[in-house]
Amino acid sequence: MTSSAISQIDGLWVAMIDFYSNNKKDEAIDTLETLSKQINHQTDIYLKILNTLANFYDEVERREDYEEIYHRLMKLYQEKDLTNQEYLFGYLKARYNYAHHLQLKAQYMEAAELALETIAICKEKETSHQLALLLIIVGNAGRHFMDVEKVKGYYLQARDLFSIYGNHIMLLKIEDYLQES
Structure with a gap:
């Protein structure tokens, strides 16, 4: 890895720390906007910076x-x-x-459709990357237009995946929701 690539990765990490930990959101955005203009658009780090x-x-x-960058991605x-797993995982993310x-924009049908399309990609590519979270989106969005039992089915599938992969926090959140419903 070149020193230029390392400094770009460092810039990405600094921006994330500034944004999430130091509450320097504008500075973090400026850093990534600058980096995105300076680096080769065909590199892996460019995709990570854009995302x-x-x-x-x-x-x-x-x-x-946000939407302009999503469409560019x-x-x-x-x-x-x-x-290539790195590209696949970035695409799914x-x-x-x-x-x-x-x-979040209350476009529930569109959210569920995109999540289901992405689940199909996960199945086609034989990966569980993002799968449990996608199932949660289908369940959450589906609460606005699906039968309760169908929604519950998506949560149960997500619960099973979180259990398999040892994500106990999400497992507890789903269990809590299922007990309430």
């Missing part, structure tokens, strides 16, 4: 900027070899993030 920048935009409610991932974004 992180998109998440930052979403969290500070810069929705149009999708175009870039269409050019990538998704048999970006799609999950957008489904979550749609859910």
